[in-house]
Amino acid sequence: MTAPGDRAAALDGNAMAGDLREIFAVDVTSARFMCAGCTHTDAVATLMLWHQAPGLVARCPNCDDVVMRVVRAPDRVYLDLRGSVRLEVPLEGS
Amino acid sequence: MGIISRGFGGRRRESVPGLPPGQYLTHDFPVLSAGPTPRIPLDRWRFTVTTETGDQKSWNWTEFQALPADDVTVDIHCVTKWSKLGTTWRGVSLDTLLADVESAADYTMVHSFGGYTTNVPMEDLLDGKAWVAYKFDGEDLEPEHGGPARLLIPHLYFWKSAKWVNGVQLMTEDDPGFWEAAGYHMYGDPWREQRYQGD
Numbered sequence A: 001m002t003a004p005g006d007r008a009a010a011l012d013g014n015a016m017a018g019d020l021r022e023i024f025a026v027d028v029t030s031a032r033f034m035c036a037g038c039t040h041t042d043a044v045a046t047l048m049l050w051h052q053a054p055g056l057v058a059r060c061p062n063c064d065d066v067v068m069r070v071v072r073a074p075d076r077v078y079l080d081l082r083g084s085v086r087l088e089v090p091l092e093g094s
Numbered sequence B: 001m002g003i004i005s006r007g008f009g010g011r012r013r014e015s016v017p018g019l020p021p022g023q024y025l026t027h028d029f030p031v032l033s034a035g036p037t038p039r040i041p042l043d044r045w046r047f048t049v050t051t052e053t054g055d056q057k058s059w060n061w062t063e064f065q066a067l068p069a070d071d072v073t074v075d076i077h078c079v080t081k082w083s084k085l086g087t088t089w090r091g092v093s094l095d096t097l098l099a100d101v102e103s104a105a106d107y108t109m110v111h112s113f114g115g116y117t118t119n120v121p122m123e124d125l126l127d128g129k130a131w132v133a134y135k136f137d138g139e140d141l142e143p144e145h146g147g148p149a150r151l152l153i154p155h156l157y158f159w160k161s162a163k164w165v166n167g168v169q170l171m172t173e174d175d176p177g178f179w180e181a182a183g184y185h186m187y188g189d190p191w192r193e194q195r196y197q198g199d
Helices: A002-009 A013-021 B002-015 B061-065
Strands: A033-034 A041-044 A048-050 A055-057 A067-074 A075-081 A083-088 B048-052 B056-060 B070-077 B082-093 B107-112 B117-122 B131-136 B150-152 B165-173
Touching: A013 A048, A013 A055, A013 A067, A033 A067, B056 B061, B061 B131
Parallel strands: B048 B165
Antiparallel strands: A033 A041, A033 A083, A048 A055, A055 A067, A067 A075, B048 B056, B070 B082, B082 B131, B107 B117, B107 B165, B131 B150
């Protein structure tokens, strides 16, 4: 029940790089997520990002389920990963 | 310079007495969304109240439109800090939708098409404080603003006024909804600036 044009407003996961860099020492946008809804796996950079909201909402490009949520308070950042089965982070130099 | 700035700030607040702390006034109607806008055909629309024992009561669009409706003018306050004063809506009071429901629940989870959820205490839905609204400013509610119908609960931050609402689950214990689970406040009173967990 989603019109095709409705998905056009979404950025992709690359736009989360700055927020995620504050939490992780690695560039998480190059890590691979596994969607808890459909087990689709790809780079975090490929997630569809909804940013005109009270937080960042990153949805699976395969099933639209929410994979990650980032909420910024003045002195804290909340990262909700319940929509991710796992993150696969490549190690430097391996 | 500082004295002049405080003076301007003071005058601005005086001219907008309905503005909660930390909010600014807007005259347009920003669209915030956590996902794709669902397009719900009216013949597939349904609103369902589910009690803590699993009993259900529901209305299709035709039945819902036949319920008594209120015209209300209220101020709305988004947690992203914009407020819009004197907005006009038409909707069915939750007092009407919950009138014949047998329940001892103190909490509710509001559900929407598209999967959005938000938790609201039962007492905040009752006594003329909340509506399922289907008209804004005299017109059918546009999908971008939550149409065909959205919750309208103006005394809490507007993320509680769930767009594309399709039901209320009554609960005996409080559970966080979509934004509450990601760090936003469980209650969300704009006059107490309850934006995030711990505020």
